[in-house]
Amino acid sequence: MKFGGTSMAGTERIRRVANIVRRQQAAGHEVAVVVSAMAGETDRLVNFCREANPLYDPAEYDVVVASGEQVTSGLLALTLQAMGCKARSWLGWQLPIHTDDAHAKARIEDFDSEALLASMAAGEIAVIPGFQGLSPANRVTTLGRGGSDTSAVAVAAAINADRCDIYTDVDGVYTTDPRIVAKARKLSHVTYEEMLELASVGSKVLQTRSVSLAMKEKVRVQVLSSFIDDDAPAADTLPGTMIVSDEELEGLDMERQLITGIAADKNEAKVTLTRIADRPGAVATVFEPLAANNINVDMIIQNVAKDKGETDVTFTVPKADLLRTQALLEENKDKIGFFRMISDDKVAKISVVGVGMRSHAGVASTMFKALADRGINIQAISTSEIKVSVLIDEDETELAVRVLHTAYDLDAKDDAA
Amino acid sequence: MKFGGTSMAGTERIRRVANIVRRQQAAGHEVAVVVSAMAGETDRLVNFCREANPLYDPAEYDVVVASGEQVTSGLLALTLQAMGCKARSWLGWQLPIHTDDAHAKARIEDFDSEALLASMAAGEIAVIPGFQGLSPANRVTTLGRGGSDTSAVAVAAAINADRCDIYTDVDGVYTTDPRIVAKARKLSHVTYEEMLELASVGSKVLQTRSVSLAMKEKVRVQVLSSFIDDDAPAADTLPGTMIVSDEELEGLDMERQLITGIAADKNEAKVTLTRIADRPGAVATVFEPLAANNINVDMIIQNVAKDKGETDVTFTVPKADLLRTQALLEENKDKIGFFRMISDDKVAKISVVGVGMRSHAGVASTMFKALADRGINIQAISTSEIKVSVLIDEDETELAVRVLHTAYDLDAKDDAA
Numbered sequence: 001m002k003f004g005g006t007s008m009a010g011t012e013r014i015r016r017v018a019n020i021v022r023r024q025q026a027a028g029h030e031v032a033v034v035v036s037a038m039a040g041e042t043d044r045l046v047n048f049c050r051e052a053n054p055l056y057d058p059a060e061y062d063v064v065v066a067s068g069e070q071v072t073s074g075l076l077a078l079t080l081q082a083m084g085c086k087a088r089s090w091l092g093w094q095l096p097i098h099t100d101d102a103h104a105k106a107r108i109e110d111f112d113s114e115a116l117l118a119s120m121a122a123g124e125i126a127v128i129p130g131f132q133g134l135s136p137a138n139r140v141t142t143l144g145r146g147g148s149d150t151s152a153v154a155v156a157a158a159i160n161a162d163r164c165d166i167y168t169d170v171d172g173v174y175t176t177d178p179r180i181v182a183k184a185r186k187l188s189h190v191t192y193e194e195m196l197e198l199a200s201v202g203s204k205v206l207q208t209r210s211v212s213l214a215m216k217e218k219v220r221v222q223v224l225s226s227f228i229d230d231d232a233p234a235a236d237t238l239p240g241t242m243i244v245s246d247e248e249l250e251g252l253d254m255e256r257q258l259i260t261g262i263a264a265d266k267n268e269a270k271v272t273l274t275r276i277a278d279r280p281g282a283v284a285t286v287f288e289p290l291a292a293n294n295i296n297v298d299m300i301i302q303n304v305a306k307d308k309g310e311t312d313v314t315f316t317v318p319k320a321d322l323l324r325t326q327a328l329l330e331e332n333k334d335k336i337g338f339f340r341m342i343s344d345d346k347v348a349k350i351s352v353v354g355v356g357m358r359s360h361a362g363v364a365s366t367m368f369k370a371l372a373d374r375g376i377n378i379q380a381i382s383t384s385e386i387k388v389s390v391l392i393d394e395d396e397t398e399l400a401v402r403v404l405h406t407a408y409d410l411d412a413k414d415d416a417a
Numbered sequence: 418m419k420f421g422g423t424s425m426a427g428t429e430r431i432r433r434v435a436n437i438v439r440r441q442q443a444a445g446h447e448v449a450v451v452v453s454a455m456a457g458e459t460d461r462l463v464n465f466c467r468e469a470n471p472l473y474d475p476a477e478y479d480v481v482v483a484s485g486e487q488v489t490s491g492l493l494a495l496t497l498q499a500m501g502c503k504a505r506s507w508l509g510w511q512l513p514i515h516t517d518d519a520h521a522k523a524r525i526e527d528f529d530s531e532a533l534l535a536s537m538a539a540g541e542i543a544v545i546p547g548f549q550g551l552s553p554a555n556r557v558t559t560l561g562r563g564g565s566d567t568s569a570v571a572v573a574a575a576i577n578a579d580r581c582d583i584y585t586d587v588d589g590v591y592t593t594d595p596r597i598v599a600k601a602r603k604l605s606h607v608t609y610e611e612m613l614e615l616a617s618v619g620s621k622v623l624q625t626r627s628v629s630l631a632m633k634e635k636v637r638v639q640v641l642s643s644f645i646d647d648d649a650p651a652a653d654t655l656p657g658t659m660i661v662s663d664e665e666l667e668g669l670d671m672e673r674q675l676i677t678g679i680a681a682d683k684n685e686a687k688v689t690l691t692r693i694a695d696r697p698g699a700v701a702t703v704f705e706p707l708a709a710n711n712i713n714v715d716m717i718i719q720n721v722a723k724d725k726g727e728t729d730v731t732f733t734v735p736k737a738d739l740l741r742t743q744a745l746l747e748e749n750k751d752k753i754g755f756f757r758m759i760s761d762d763k764v765a766k767i768s769v770v771g772v773g774m775r776s777h778a779g780v781a782s783t784m785f786k787a788l789a790d791r792g793i794n795i796q797a798i799s800t801s802e803i804k805v806s807v808l809i810d811e812d813e814t815e816l817a818v819r820v821l822h823t824a825y826d827l828d829a830k831d832d833a834a
Contacts, residue, residue, distance in 0.1 A: 011468035045488065051428035052492045053499035060498070063491035063506050067484035071462065074480035075469045081477070082470035089480050093510060094555060138511060 002152030005039035006169040007226035034152040037068025058103030069129030092132035099133035106141035146207030157217035171225035172241035183411040275339035351389040370407035419569030422456035424643035451569035454485025475520030486546030509549035516550035523558035566627035574634035588642035589658035600828040676771040692756035787824035
């Protein structure tokens with residue numbers, strides 16, 4: 001079971017979480033719980049780091065921000081004990097959850113579940129702070145924002161869990177953000193691949209890596225709401241969204257839509273470098289220093305070469321990495337040989353996602369036409385087998401999502417809304 | 418160097434601390450820094466624990482409260498890096514600082530300084546969260562409130578430091594709290610023993626155990642203010658209070674007072690058990706369960722046995738332990754055989770301290786007379802070789818301190834104030 005920051009925000013809510021956990025144990029399950037920091041806490045800690053040092057050392061950043069989950073894990077263990085359950089916290093370095101040394105965005109490498117399983121078998125509820133691990137150099141690592149989902153899936157995989165229930169502040173995965181589109185519908189099932197694309201483009205229900213890991217490790221993940229009644233049944237029978245394989249979904253024999261969902265992502269920033277030499281290898285020099293510093297570059301567009309043998313390159317990076325990106329590119333300005341660097345962090349990426357589009361042409365053109373009809377300008381495009389994404393002005397995010405939700409016939413019928 | 422919570426309260430203050438540290442390094446010292454949590458943070462975390470579980474499991478309590486120092490250690494390392502210094506944090510479990518398993522009030526057992534010394538020799542400033550350690554069971558321990566001072570002295574001892582500078586929100590040790598007595602004087606030197614008594618009775622400059630440890634390990638401790646100008650000299654020449662041995666103090670050939678200082682402590686609560694059987698061993702049954710739960714009992718008074726062969730026992734415990742004390746005594750009521758338990762947490766302990774009193778009779782009688790003259794009722798008395806303490810009504814704390822400060826001729830002369 002995994003509980004997010006909103007569910008852990010304060011001792012009263014932690015008591016509700018403990019109640020849900022306790023019922024699950026009472027239903028006959030052995031339970032491990034992964035927790036996030038209290039809502040707002042990680043932001044508070046990240047802000048401290050920025051104030052202390054805008055170009056922060058990610059190893060020290062990890063020391064600071066990992067503390068949020070440490071607090072909630074101890075508090076949940078205390079609360080479960082107050083209810084008469086046996087419970088204890090297991091910090092990242094105690095289990096330990098071994099990661100690589102990519103601080104602030106570490107990857108879980110392996111995980112010794114022996115002590116954990118022994119404790120669970122003895123009837124103890126294991127409470128594990130999400131988001132944190134231990135580097136080969138014996139230092140605290142964190143997995144990147146939202147990393148607690150990944151922690152939960154990793155724990156579920158390591159202990160061979162029947163299911164990994166991710167409790168959030170929404171009650172499942174929707175065709176799009178219901179706060180934007182009132183007629184968004186809850187999906188009973190999505191595939192790992194769809195969820196992967198939805199997660200990667202800002203449907204903030206689950207962290208991308210948690211879904212990849214679930215797919216790789218074949219962990220059955222259920223997304224459901226932590227805001228349930230105190231007398232609700234245990235999670236086995238709750239109507240969340242199950243994330244399953246393509247095969248399992250086909251076996252369910254459900255009516256499929258062409259498009260499963262629409263996601264908007266405001267966490268990217270756009271960077272343009274002008275007048276780079278249009279020769280082989282020149283563009284690679286842009287991305288080498290970013291890769292070396294673990295900055296993920298997403299959309300890349302290279303404009304048609306101009307007659308002077310020069311080209312403009314535009315790409316997106318996470319907003320949180322924009323300052324570091326700018327510093328790195330400035331450092332390498334001579335090597336790359338660009339003229340100007342132009343940044344824009346007022347952009348949004350809108351994506352339509354669905355395994356159904358594999359066998360259907362015309363998904364992209366429907367998208368472009370629907371947006372053009374409303375005068376929304378497309379700044380960049382990227383596609384995958386089950387996704388089409390466009391970059392637009394951030395101010396047009398909600399409009400674009402509503403237009404597309406209708407264009408792909410995803411709006412709930414009035415009687416089902 | 419050790420910095421307390423007020424000095425670490427927010428990134429702006431941490432920058433001031435980093436400046437002080439940097440200057441010390443620039444003056445040619447290798448530096449290790451021990452830090453407290455931001456002022457108020459530990460209280461916030463303790464309150465969370467209380468809300469989660471009033472009778473909290475100290476092992477989980479430690480997980481929660483140790484996070485405060487983890488945050489400030491990372492932030493100070495980041496801030497030093499921003500100033501161009503090499504710095505890194507070393508968490509309690511990383512060094513590790515081995516303690517016993519008395520969670521929430523653990524004692525440091527040993528400390529492997531090898532990695533720390535190597536890092537310092539390489540020019541890296543070591544930043545160590547105070548207050549925390551690692552138990553034999555590989556769990557987080559904390560040393561009790563104010564434990565960061567003890568951490569600092571332990572680090573200083575382990576690395577054979579020339580000096581342990583404790584930076585606080587006061588600029589030294591005074592004859593009494595200057596907020597109570599405007600004419601209190603700063604002491605240039607006090608002995609370990611005096612400091613021990615002053616610390617144990619609520620002169621909140623240093624934690625008791627830090628002073629015992631300094632005495633045992635012969636660590637020269639200096640208390641000084643962290644609120645100094647940005648261009649102040651390095652700490653070698655700052656006028657704080659040096660805590661030294663009796664011998665060193667005698668060598669200084671200073672004019673000594675009979676009494677060095679007066680301290681008030683509002684952190685004790687009084688418990689009375691009535692009508693306990695007046696037979697050998699009966700009183701021991703009161704204190705066994707408290708000792709087994711690491712609750713420190715301080716003053717003990719047993720009233721004269723009444724004709725029925727029964728006696729009343731009164732003692733004090735830390736206010737923070739009062740609830741647990743009441744619960745433990747209630748559990749053992751039949752075994753102890755008392756009639757009623759009466760508690761009072763509105764008491765204060767006032768102490769006069771000085772190595773000078775060893776050779777002088779009349780210190781206690783001066784105290785009792787001065788208090789009686791002002792109508793202050795004494796509820797209990799305890800003495801040691803260099804201290805006389807009385808328990809009084811909490812409301813009379815300030816009055817009692819002022820009366821005694823004058824009675825022992827400690828008031829600063831007007832021209833020296």
